[in-house]
Amino acid sequence: MTVTENMLLFVVSAGIVQAFFLAALIFFNPRGDRSVNIYLVGYILSLTVPMFAPLVQHFYSWQRVLYLAPVLLLVAPFLYLYVCSFREQITFRKAWPHFILFLIAVAIEAYIVVKIAPLYPPSKQVPPEVIHSPWPMARVYLRLIQMLVYIYFAGRALSSYQRSIQHLYSETSRIDLAWMRWLINGFLVLTIWMIFFYFMILKFPEYFKLIILINTAIVTPYLYAVTFKGMTQPTLWQARPKVSREEVLEEIHIVEETEARNQKSTLNPERKDDIVARIQGLMDNGKLYLQAELTLQDLADQLNTPAYQVSQAINEGLQKTFYDLVNGCRVAEAQRLLLDPKNRNLKVMAIALDSGFNSKTTFNTVFKKFTGLTPTEFKEQHQTQTVAA
Template sequence: MNFVHIVPFVLHLLFMSLKFHLLTAEIKRELISNEQVFTYYEIGFIYLSMFFLLIGYSIASLYHLKIYNSELNRKFSLRGKMKLTWLKFVIFGFIIICVVGLFSFILSMKGYQIIIFRLISVISIFVFSNVIVYYGLKLPDLFSGIEEKPSKQKYEKSALPPEQLRRYLKKIVRCMESEKLYLNPLLTLQDLAKKASIPSYYISQVLSRCLNKNFYDFVNGYRIEESKKILTNDSGVKKTILEVLYDVGFNSKSTFNTAFKKYTGMTPTEFIRLQKSS
């Protein structure tokens, strides 16, 4: 279905080509000499259609970004560098560029030539392009895509019976707890599937139907429990919060704090303070 995206370009090309080539040779020469092939209304139509097309793609990008985020949670135990907040800002920035460009175009159609708007548009496009290139080089995995999620129909057909779900769940839990796979910060759904000898799509199904969790939350639950054990350790060996988060499989303090508060209702510092006072 990717060929559909070329349809707007083809329509624009046909419109501009037919508009010009259907004219007589004399009119063509006159228009070219006057540097005005299209009327203001036609130029306005072309520009507005491009504007709404770009806005539409931007909105679609935000929608697919939301889906991509959920897929990351389904397949990776630790997001870390895979956070995509920056991409939201880039998309919103692109929308602003489009709006500024439209405003500049409307003013130029009315006879105003405000250089600052064109300058802002050019600079914004330059910054936008460089941000994409920068993150493309820094985080190439973001642009490598994710294995396609099974369709709902296929998922329903492959639904496991309750007994099989429970059997797989026990196997997954046993594998996680006996080998402490959650301590690996790079643990993925495929890694767990290989260790447990269970297809990855079945693991996702088991976690979703039995625990109402995705892979990301499932693994982080173990990590938080492990961190609580270390933080309440009375053996005399005291570790900093930073040391603890690395020990249990996190690689970012902000991610650890967010996950810790999600599972315990308090920050690691508050948890330590509570343990000392009790």
């Protein structure tokens, strides 16, 4: 082996050991939710097991590597189920159909190992005619298609989850959805890399082992990042310790039910206008938006109206999400406070708290989203205009 191959083999070996260790940390993390993390652990392990391929090929023969191939069909389903587990209870009945393709691949691979692999002499180098034969090419194309399909559905599930949050909560800083988007996009990049490396193998079959080593080494830092973020990613019910998982999932179900009802327009105009008027009254006169942790259910309780009707009234009557409604009011209040001469000496954090925000970071982010300026820039701009006038 060359020095480069030895170094890559060491990186891969270290990555495998640490990936198993980090997966165990996630699974046994006392602060995590095991019903969610089990799918992240499955995702990490199904990415890790194929990393044994260069080691198996180095110490045994290329035929033994065939045993690892079906595991790649587990990666995308585990990613999809992990994303879905944040917004619904994933039972065995819901999960197992996603692994049917893996079970079929195991059976096919067993046939190949028994009937086809023995036709070639055991060696560490894969014969070029094997690489270019129809059955391995068909397997690779099948895996790539499956991965791309699941990436698409994982993205849709995440978008649905994000819409649910926007409809249910006015404060979302503790739920970092950007990391989940990064997780999906990271897997998409890995899939594209796999496509590139596969065509490199077809063109340069004599460098099969080196190409696989490079591809495997690239996965290692991604696994580190996934593990770190996975350990720090809270679920909705963990971000709201006073609310049970069942209650949160029921709230998400309400949002989905509302979207279905919206398509059927079940809320008559008079009822809708009445709810909208009462919402605006609570916001304008009652200043309900000053409650930092205000939720759709809190507003529904104040109105003594079913949450799905409140959500539908906001969506159809005001053409907004609950998140935009509440935070629009908070930003308007912050603008009023920032322009009030009495508050000249107040710090930005004080303005944020007085407007219903619970952190300076969230205040700056939301304020800029609605106005295009940070609170400080907004205040300075107004002062400049006042002096010029």
